Amino acid sequence: MKLKSVVLSGLVLFAVSCTSEKKVYKSFDEYPVPSAPINEMEYTPSKTSFTLWAPTADQVELMLFDSGDEGSAYQSVTLEPKDDGLWSASVDQDLKGKFYAFNVKIKDKWLGETPGLMAKAVGLNGKRAAIIDMRETNPKGWELDKRPPLMKDADIVLYEMHFRDFSMDTTSGIKNRGKFLALTEKGTKNTAGDATGIDHLKELGITHVHLLPSFDFASIDETQLNKNKYNWGYDPQNYNVPEGSYSTNPKEPATRIIEFKKMVQSLHKEGIRVVMDVVYNHTSNAHDSNFELTAPGYFYRHRPDGKLANGSGCGNETASERGMMRKFMIESVVYWATEYHIDGFRFDLMGIHDIETMNEIRAALDKVDPTIYIYGEGWAAEAPRLAKDKLAMKENILKMPRIAAFSDELRDGLRGPFNDNAKGGFMTGVPGKEMSVKFGLVGAIQHPQILNDSVNYSKHPWALQPTQMISYVSCHDDMCLVDRIKSSVPNATPAAIANIDKLAVTAVLTSQGVPFIFAGEEVMRDKKMVHNSFESPDEVNAINWNNKTLYKDVFNYYKGMIALRKAHPAFRMGDAEMVRKHMEFLPVAGSNLIVFRLKDNANGDSWRDIYVALNGDWTARKFTVEAGKYTVVCKNGVVNRYGLGTMYGGEVYVPGQSALIFYK
Incomplete structure (x- = not known):
């Protein structure tokens, strides 16, 4: 991952109120965590309910917009404090097709508009959340969609x-x-x-x-x-x-x-x-991220000097x-x-x-x-x-x-x-x-x-x-x-x-x-x-x-x-014990040649012994296997699981910069 980003520095805020009574959190560990799932917008034709987790807020406003990226709010609604750091309000109208944003006030400062932490639909460039009926976003036959079969990892x-x-x-x-x-x-x-x-x-x-x-x-x-x-x-x-x-x-x-x-x-x-x-692991920037605009400092790690840690680079x-x-x-x-x-x-x-x-x-x-x-x-x-x-x-x-x-x-x-x-x-x-x-x-x-x-x-x-x-x-x-x-x-x-x-x-x-x-x-x-x-x-x-x-x-x-x-x-094989039991590296002379055998019908395979030779050298290399008749399935940059021909044991040559795969 590579990108440039804005670095936020400053003090971490702890002293705030999350209900009608002021509450001071001594550390981030004391912030309440709701047990119920986060659902910031619940739409029905008769009303839409809004909820935001902002435990350090003094006030939270909801703004409603006609456009996802233009114009000013046509209505503002004050959210009420609830338990667990939550704020909520309901609007008894059919708001489908409208857009919204929250604004959190802490210590007389409004932090700025945010679509919230868990916005599930947004307008142009994602600055405002959208009010939609998610049931209307399912393509035809979506309820029949199934994950393709997967027996094992x-x-x-x-x-x-x-x-x-x-x-x-x-x-x-x-x-x-x-x-x-x-x-x-x-x-x-x-x-x-x-x-x-x-x-x-x-x-x-x-x-x-x-x-x-x-x-x-x-x-x-x-x-x-x-x-x-x-x-x-x-x-x-x-x-x-x-x-x-x-x-x-x-x-x-x-x-x-x-x-x-x-x-x-x-x-x-x-x-x-x-x-x-x-x-x-990180956001595009921290200063005006949705995290920072709801609970300043909480979602990020900081250095001892108060500046943001930067494990992401x-x-x-x-x-x-x-x-x-x-x-x-x-x-x-x-x-x-x-x-x-x-x-x-x-x-x-x-x-x-x-x-x-x-x-x-x-x-x-x-x-x-x-x-x-x-x-x-x-x-x-x-x-x-x-x-x-x-x-x-x-x-x-x-x-x-x-x-x-x-x-x-x-x-x-x-x-x-x-x-x-x-x-x-x-x-x-x-x-x-x-x-x-x-x-x-x-x-x-x-x-x-x-x-x-x-x-x-x-x-x-x-x-x-x-x-x-x-x-x-x-x-x-x-x-x-x-x-x-x-x-x-x-x-x-x-x-x-x-x-x-x-x-x-x-x-x-x-x-x-x-x-x-x-x-x-x-x-x-x-x-x-x-x-x-x-x-x-x-x-x-x-x-x-x-x-x-x-x-x-x-x-x-x-x-x-x-x-x-x-x-x-x-x-x-998918199992460590099976790999230790059935995968064996053969001795070879020199460097840049690796040969391994998958032996004894590894994992129930229909092929009794499979040999894989990887030659990173620029010239042909040789190794030895026991006498017997073998079927070649990969050689000289061509692979065919049904077979490319037969060979017999003893001294085996692998062309330079290539792989050889064969089985008994």
Whole structure:
């Protein structure tokens, strides 16, 4: 996640009143937390009720507007203080189609208009909340929408996507380019007739689409969508409503909601689950965030000097350990899982959040559907202002069952260090990275053949189960895979780049962790060597879908590797004891060659023994297996799970920069 942000400094306020009597809170821990769910606006045709949690307020006003972004309030309503820091009022009119905002007064100062903490519909640019009937936002057949079947987490194949990147280029053949509806269009093709859009995803065989932030974020002016303004969306504004720039009409509050649901429904019909990238660790800015405009200071951590802590690197970090922030996060993800049928959540800079909150989120989502997958970045940009043993860092994943984290050990073992794009890794022939790659291949678990002292970042296993590790080589952050290869091997030919790309994804898809693919890797997508493209234009970020035709062999390789993984449970055992029992690394001479065997009908696989050889060297390498007849399913950049030919044991050669997979 990358963005610039405004830093708030100043004093934290504690002395305030939350009822008709003045009350002084000695610390944030004393702030009341309501037991009932947060519901700031409840609409019926006869009346609409409004509620805001503002425990330090002296007064709270509700303003009603005819427009979501223009004009002044036509009516103001004073909210009455209630228990648990709540303020409420009802308006006995049919307010559907109107807009509202709250204003909180503390110590004779009005803080400014806010749509509230939990706005679920907003007007243009999200400054005012909208009064709508959510039942009218369900597309036809929504009540029949079901999550596609998922037997176990080990079956997941993730595909990370940004809406604009995926559909914006004219070669996509998509009508609703850059919009939620892009993922509802069937039959789209590139100029050569190859499938794009949702048909491409189904053809590729992934199980989950991971959507970069899709909630309402601050950096895009929804009145200027023709200006090619771009952002990844890691600058939250309203957490519980879809982003307007991805809708066909951001001015109409219901449109973005309906179109988001249509997108989810369309993906579900094709057997694809939907993961949302959520960014609860910081806000776009703190000074006028919805958090700060309701309970100043409470939702953020501070340094001893009173200034905002900055674990996000974006000017602020939220305080998930505080009761109301924890409640907010839990109710927010549950809302997306129930109202929008979201199937998984990726937590940005999860290491800023506390362990207890993440475990409570897991428990809350289990009540909705235990197959909802949770994973995140097990680190922070800077050290958060909370004890390290309480943070949801990668090294504490052992304390968070059924929550996963990204493996930078495997990523950087394969490609090279994150802080130097010119340096390569195992996939580009750099020796000494083998143990880091092996660590990722077993899924970051304890394994008798992993020498943790030789692993690049983690000197001990951090996953209880292999499905707690995300296996990847690139994502939206940093250089994409093709650019990283070009940067670390400047003289590489297009053919060599394609070979290295294939080798890298073989490691990802034969890892016992959960594989993760960055959109476009399968068609040799590049980003013009831009390292951090969060504000770059479409010319940099958009995927050129004619690449699918140009690099058909690469696409077919990805497709074939996914099919191979899905067809054989040995590649996705999903259980640490099974991996320790059935996954064995073979001895090899020299560096840059890794060979492992999935033995003894691993996990009930129909293939008795499966061998995977990964050769990062530029020249052919050899190893030895016992005599016998073997079927080859992957060789020289071609994969076919039904077989490419036979070979016999003894001395086996693997071409340079490639993988070899065969079974007995």
